Amino acid sequence: MDYRIEKRETFKLLAKVAKFRNESISEDGNAGISDFWKKCGANGILDVLKQNTNKYDIYGPCAPISKESTHFEYGIGMEFNGDNIPDGYTVWEVKPTLWAVFKCIGDNGDCIGETWGKIFSEFLPSSEYCNKCLNN
Template identity: 25%
Template sequence: MNALEQMTKAIDYIEENLDGEIDEKEIARIALCSSYHFKRMFLFLIGMPLSEYIRRRRLTLAALDLQTTDAKVIDIAVKYGYSSADAFSRAFQAMHQVTPSHARKKGVRLKIQPHVSFTLSLRGVLEMKYRIVEKEAFSVVGIKERFSYVDNLGASVGQMWGSVTEEIMGKLRSLARADPGGLVGAYSEMYEDNTTDYYIGVITTEECPEGFVKLAIEAQTWAVFEIEGPLPQAMSDVWGRIFSEFFPTTGYEHTPAPEIEWYSAGDMSSERYESEIWIPVVGG
């Protein structure tokens, strides 16, 4: 059984318990991986955080209950994990754009979050270049903003890069004191509210100067993926392949630590442009 089949079994467990308690430890046990690894895999393969998927699946079933049963709104709310009718109504309207009571009317347009499953297609056409690196503790020093995985994270990150002045870029480059040199983008761990802190900075072992912030990263093992091609497409393609091909077929797991994108100097639109993705891993 491959890793994606195990993840599908974990999704089946979630589906069977949408009207009850969903235990993250049980999800990880079924998927044969850590809870953090499962959530990261899910996010990149499906395109939304696991908690958001569960929320949308429950609201999908709640809409069906409203249309096909005479159950009270509060009873349906409690069934799908809401402590009050008001909290349920706010969540329901956010997804369906109508109130729960209005959803009972004939002809009302509602939304569905389908039950997902995972498949692995290995064509073997494109090779992936990666290396495993043991790296001592270091820091990323630079600027940061907090973004949501539920919103368009890529667009938010792109806007942040576009707002950085050449003066700040120059100051950051002068602080680079460790391998790899040059500018990096770093994502902190994914927080419980589906947000992450994104840093634009450099890798250094020096102290953080005034006006910048520091992301301290512990010593650990990294899978480093080498990329050649214009940004952002080349990097986006490799991000997808890391989670759809590398992790399911190698036995490595994502550990709960920041992820880093490294950018070389030069023309980012060039077919020869070089960049890297650094993923903290365990196993193999």
């Protein structure tokens, strides 16, 4: 699996955010997140993000999953350098932390689903960074 761990300082993401059921991350064949990527590509959402950044890296940030909630938030975003937040978008301030950065290259949303599958079947079960969070 192609990934790297990097430390990032505080930055802001402009993101289109959707809610997904907690169970969806472990359901075989669940295409909710990859379908969200496809929809965002088709609906011009990525174009809006590009208009509000000077860095074109695309992020798929995931809010923490909680036992107290049935859903989690997942966004598609780019670093935000503006002042005016477009309607329907959210700004997430990302605190300094370690990031697991996964390379996902493809011409459609299928690579997103494949990468998510590998994250949960390969990376998380064997990672020194995440074993504690899986056992809680």
